[in-house]
Amino acid sequence: MEFWLTEEQVMFRDSVARFLADRHAIGDRLRARSDAAAFSDAEWRSIAELGWLAAPFPEAYGGIGGSTTDMALVMEQLGRVLLPCPYLSSVVLGGTMLLHCGSARQKERFLAKICAGEMRVALAYAESSAGSDLSRMAAVARPVAGDYEISGSKTFVLDGGLADCLLVAARSADGPGDGRLSIFAVPRAAAGIRVEPHRMRDGSETATIHFSSVRAGPEDVIGRPGQGAELLGRVLDVAAAMICMEAVGAMWAAYHLTLDYMKVRTQFGQKIGSFQALQHRMVDVYTQCQMAQSIAMGAVAALESDDAALRTRMCSAAKLRVGATARKVGEECVQLHGGIGMTREHPVGHYLKRLNGIRTSFGDENHHLQRYVACFDPDNYASR
Amino acid sequence: MEFWLTEEQVMFRDSVARFLADRHAIGDRLRARSDAAAFSDAEWRSIAELGWLAAPFPEAYGGIGGSTTDMALVMEQLGRVLLPCPYLSSVVLGGTMLLHCGSARQKERFLAKICAGEMRVALAYAESSAGSDLSRMAAVARPVAGDYEISGSKTFVLDGGLADCLLVAARSADGPGDGRLSIFAVPRAAAGIRVEPHRMRDGSETATIHFSSVRAGPEDVIGRPGQGAELLGRVLDVAAAMICMEAVGAMWAAYHLTLDYMKVRTQFGQKIGSFQALQHRMVDVYTQCQMAQSIAMGAVAALESDDAALRTRMCSAAKLRVGATARKVGEECVQLHGGIGMTREHPVGHYLKRLNGIRTSFGDENHHLQRYVACFDPDNYASR
Amino acid sequence: MADLDVTNRLAAPWLGKFREEVQAFLRAELPEDIRLAVSAERMDLSREQQQRWQKILARKGWACSGWPRQFGGPGWTIEQQYIFERETALADAPRPIVMGVQMLGPTLIAFGNQAQKDRFLPGIVNGDQFWCQGFSEPNAGSDLAALQCRAVRDGESYVINGTKMWTTEAHIADWMFGLFRTDGSGRKQEGITFLLIDMRSPGITISPIVTIDGGHEVNQVFFDNLRVSVENRVGDENHGWNIAKHLLSLERFGIAEVSRSIRSLLRLKRIATEPRSDGGRLLDSPWFARQIAELEIDLMSLELAEIRLLFSDEDGSEAAAASILKVRGTEVQQAILELMMIALGESAQIDPEYSDAEGDTWIATAYLNFRKTSIYGGSSEVQKNIVSKAVLGL
């Protein structure tokens, strides 16, 4: 992987890996798993101190001046140790939207706090009645005396219960057509907001959030009013690429667990790693991981492009291919572990659960296939 | 396979297999392959004498009183030895159409001769401009003084150059809509018919046939005028099921060739059949062949049903699954042979070629998927 | 709506009547709570539920569908058993109790002495006695014959020390049938003895194992100087391996889970055709439709293969048939559950342990739970080894 990283990026990635390896032996965390929250504020402060939250943002807004690549490196390492924390929600979704689309004022208001770990942001856009179709969104923001009043319900808001600030997508004028969507920043503690948190099988946190005449001012609109669909499109591309990097980290971890097990587990008087049928299957797993990592990195690289169709094509390509690979790799690693892989005590099943969680987050394979085919270029090869 | 066959059918199948094994060692035939026709009239006479052609037809029309199952048994055995002969065209396509749809007069006129091997029939329906869409067929049959004059061009007429009689589909009135298709029986030697034969890669024979004001009388219409699309639908279901049985025979033959080779070929000081990775792949091939045979037999059984949707569903299901399996099995058997499997001298590559020929005959996998989905029953399981 | 029948052996009118009788019985007698649990693809019914259903079956005389009449079974033909299995699955009635009804009962009928038959068979039929199977050990999984849990003869008893692993329902069982090492000197398949153990004996500790779906079906069982009377030995000392091989080959019916998969596929189709809140149906996606169509065709192929191989008279093909039916059956079953899980999206991924939300979480539980089916009862890898040797001759 080194070839595409600068020396600083390699050092940063290695420091992330070291920190997580020291503190987050996954077996211990799983055994300790209980009704207590999987995520701790103290942990978040440590991560902030290490600069992971600030890494991708410009120094002007409290960042360290890195790039999307730094974000991708953190995501990959989080995937390796299955650490549930609001990095994806706050830094990737929230930070990216504010950085790309916020006003200078909004960047100052939010980004420095996000970088410092003092404010967590969550993006509330999906609705049970709209599926993945933004044009069917029902939440509305009614103009009231120069302000807005937001009403509606959002589902599966990632880390919605942990966030200080919610970025909410709502229709800012009546009538259909996704041109009218706008994004509003509102404090989670604002009057009229009710949060129903859900713990997911993979340990991540989501919430259903109900908005009932929640007040927002014109200064709380991210970007321009009516620009919401465009902003969401951009941010959801970033989310797809980043969650693919997390999946890549998780797949490599599951692969290494399995490979190690095959070198110690004995049946029929031999290490099971000596059986050629299993060897060839593990070579397939290795190859699939390499291919998934390549297309995920391609998607991260494409995020820098000004060509929106290329960005969407690469991010959907990555989510589609990584999703299919995640299934195969996760299931194969459990299978090759045999009975022990079926136990909750063993980490490998938790990787399978996270990989399935990733597959269904930000659009499943058929969703991204549809997106890919929609911007299919019949005359050219897709990556140019 | 025995369980679904009567004792007579088992005896019949075994006699077919014995005859073919004695006379048609595939290696010899392939080595002798030259510009001479792959098919010989003498062979056809032998086959007729053995009763294979008469097997599925009622005694009243010169048959032996068997069923579609007998036809399927012959097809499977022909697939095992890759014998190119006009059984599919004359008996399956021609015979079935006349039996199910012909008038008593037509049955008398044609079936006895088909059974005796004295007349060969070919079905001319596909056109280059219509694809697989019968409603776009361009050939026309113009009414002329109580008769018809047929004009148009038909492509990939199986055994068109070997047939004595052509069953031609043409539009018997102007205007679109497939309700107007009719089937006509015309002698291949009739005035206005020009035949361009093609030898296919798998050794089968097809022809492009041009019809220029070819005369046919009302007594030459098979079934009722305008009933052509319905008759074709029925016969093409039979064709799909039967060619699946041929594919099953060819797959089993390729499987056995490969298995035998794995038991003698030595590399790295061992029989290659002792390598577990190859063993598991051959188990997969075996399993796939069993599944393909099962669905093909299911399609043959469904041909007896009065439920047209069930017939179509099962025949398309079989063609879809057998087609996909044919690819996998054919390619895998060549791969497991290594270099020797790439040579024209060796039979295994010829099985691959025939299996590819079968895949593209009577509709490829996407065509049958479309057909299957079109009569998909969302509330019930498909086979009832 | 008759099944497509390539054999004509299932089409006889009296079998049609039988099918109707089974359907009527299920409509009338299947308790709703049990039906709901089975319809959520659960295999881990409570002891009480299993017992209640077994008693309903026993009252009707249908308790152990494959058993001869003299031992309390209905004495059905193979066709009746096939139809009964299909109809119970389609009605979301429970599977037969595996360890007692399907495994141990037929084994005792074949290998047990009269005293053992008299003592144990009635409790299996009427659902009063639950059994678990003590075969696997931590280092004897796929390689079952490597088992090491020792039983040492001491007068009229065996004294057992060691451990058994992956013991399904040990925590609700009254008895265990198991394999124990009585002689370690010869080939590993020799020196194994088949014993019946009262789970309430002193010297047994049961340690639960929670699986990735959050359920508790399996356990590790520890033996500390447990004493078993010699009269609880089935067959001769050191000759238990052949009994175990016979027992493991018993599950001819249903090993491919065709009937259960048909039921699951129908559930999947229902999900795919429900109008969603955005107006469309999943089935409108041509790609989703293709996935369902291909699964349905895979399942029909498997169903027909099962009929071909089940009703086959060919000798020696049975074991091999069971192997490929199991491998392919679990592949198809797992694929249906996987597609159903994806179809239900994020709402399937909520963890029911930490959330009140019920809704669609059952499907991810089932998906995760069913990963075991390609591992237990002889993993797919072991089955392929068997077919390679027995059928392909490699």
Place this chain on the structure above:
Amino acid sequence: MADLDVTNRLAAPWLGKFREEVQAFLRAELPEDIRLAVSAERMDLSREQQQRWQKILARKGWACSGWPRQFGGPGWTIEQQYIFERETALADAPRPIVMGVQMLGPTLIAFGNQAQKDRFLPGIVNGDQFWCQGFSEPNAGSDLAALQCRAVRDGESYVINGTKMWTTEAHIADWMFGLFRTDGSGRKQEGITFLLIDMRSPGITISPIVTIDGGHEVNQVFFDNLRVSVENRVGDENHGWNIAKHLLSLERFGIAEVSRSIRSLLRLKRIATEPRSDGGRLLDSPWFARQIAELEIDLMSLELAEIRLLFSDEDGSEAAAASILKVRGTEVQQAILELMMIALGESAQIDPEYSDAEGDTWIATAYLNFRKTSIYGGSSEVQKNIVSKAVLGL
């Protein structure tokens, strides 16, 4: 239209200029007959065509893209070689001549003595001398080290008796480089010597092998007391195995055939978007569109993997990278050709040997011909063994 570049190493302006220069050269100089043959996915250009193209390249100074300048190569950086390979493929220009340019040349540069370099390299550069490779034998395919063709030292010569199999282009080659058994007493990898053989020497018989696509590329070569001078030995006697291993690892570029597959995919897209006579396009079928989309994504993954692994500075990963790139590359390439063949339907299946019809028959020829790519140069099975050992440590 710049390539998506995750390295930024291909994006430098001077490389953009270089790319344009290559494109202009190809537009101006590639003969139409050669372009047409390559665009029909043919690998078996005639000797005359290969020679003509090699001379055009040589005149430009671009004859052997990976060679250093002192031996007649252009002395390009790895980035230039990458771009050149891509652009030649996209223009349907021929692949580099494998045996001489890609295999033997670099081997002589590394292991040959001065006299051998002086004598043989110029003929490779200017296309006057064609080489074939004498490695495989009837019983030494995947297990190459099992080769048995003997060379017995007799004064200043070796006397060769035996046979070589699957010898590509033996029938048009001037010379063969090959491996011969000079000592059979030790490990099979020892006792192998690397010799250069004049194909016009007495004692050589070439027997053509026709492949399933109907083509003649490979041969069996028989040696009957053939004499080879000791000066035609590369390296020491009995030390040929390491030279061969080095030679077989040379093909880093292009082993995944990414550029060729991109070109083939573009052809497939063109076929899929052509209006057919019935008005529709193949691409309108959502299932066909999905197949193309998935192949395109597989190919992009492979392309990016190749860039990652090619430009990687990590040690020891090269051999493994070559193995997985070859396995995956041939899978993707074969899948593209297969889909193209199916797309062209029955007209692709006409046998061009017995029929005047040209049309679409080239695609089935290519499909059948390319089945070899997962067999030759180390079959996919052998590659997986290599990766299992070298990378996975199993």
